[in-house]
Amino acid sequence: MSLPPALYIVPTPIGNLGDMSPRAVEVLKSVTLVGCEDTRHSGRLFSHFGISTKTVSVHDHNERARAQWIIEKLAEGEAVALVSDAGTPLISDPGYHLVSLVREAGFNVVPLPGPCAAITALSASGLPSDRFSFEGFLPAKEKGRSDKLEALREDPRTLIFYESPHRIIQSLESIVAVLGADRPMVMARELSKTFETFLSGTAAEVLAKVLADDNQQKGEMVLMCHGFVAPEQDDEGVPAKAMETLALLAAELPLKKAAAIAAQIYNLKKNALYKAGLDAGL
Known part of the structure; x- marks a missing residue:
């Protein structure tokens, strides 16, 4: 041909x-x-x-x-x-x-369409797949890794990372420390191979499973973390990044419209954002 x-x-x-x-x-x-x-x-x-x-x-x-x-x-x-x-x-x-x-x-x-570990893992993870962010490999050094995760901490999308065997423990520890021990996550390992496994639970539970089984520290891994879910509280529970976005939107739009858009972005209640905006003098 x-x-x-x-x-x-x-x-x-x-x-x-x-x-x-x-x-x-x-x-x-x-x-x-x-x-x-x-x-x-x-x-x-x-x-x-x-x-x-x-x-x-x-x-x-x-x-x-x-x-x-x-x-x-x-x-x-x-x-x-x-x-x-x-x-x-x-x-x-x-x-x-x-x-x-x-x-x-x-x-x-x-x-040409074909295999991709991130999409393959996500399709079987049980985590939300309507919105996700592929972030590749986390930084090798602890500070860079923590800074990267901190920037993503309040991201409402499912987060997808690749990881290698020699850094899997450190990356899981950083996820627990920054995203939280209770953050739901899934680790997919050795996709499409003989020893393919999926570990799911909270970040702390997945870390414990990997620490308890040396076999889970071998091969190629995909780490998937549930996106941030804001607590259903009053304006005191509105994340800082949501307030920053609200302020930017309110500079160009009526507060009610800005609150509705920010609520959709961060999966929050628009009334709570509207009240927080009023209290902040936006």
């Missing part, structure tokens, strides 16, 4: 090779070049599916320089694909700069 010149974004399995789509295999066989996060890792996958297309490394350290070379290949009429080690490229993986530069150069970027 001959493909028109474009950059094809090709997801690959996150564990189970059966999740590789026929279209993904066909595209990888049909392009003239595949950019890989790690050519050795992708080589094993390609060997399994009989893909012999030429590969080149595209990772965090060479992506910008490699992008110019790939754009030249597209200008020559070649079709190029991009894969990461697992899942959908660009989702906590390299590719953002490449895609941006390719689009700026006027070439098409064609995405």
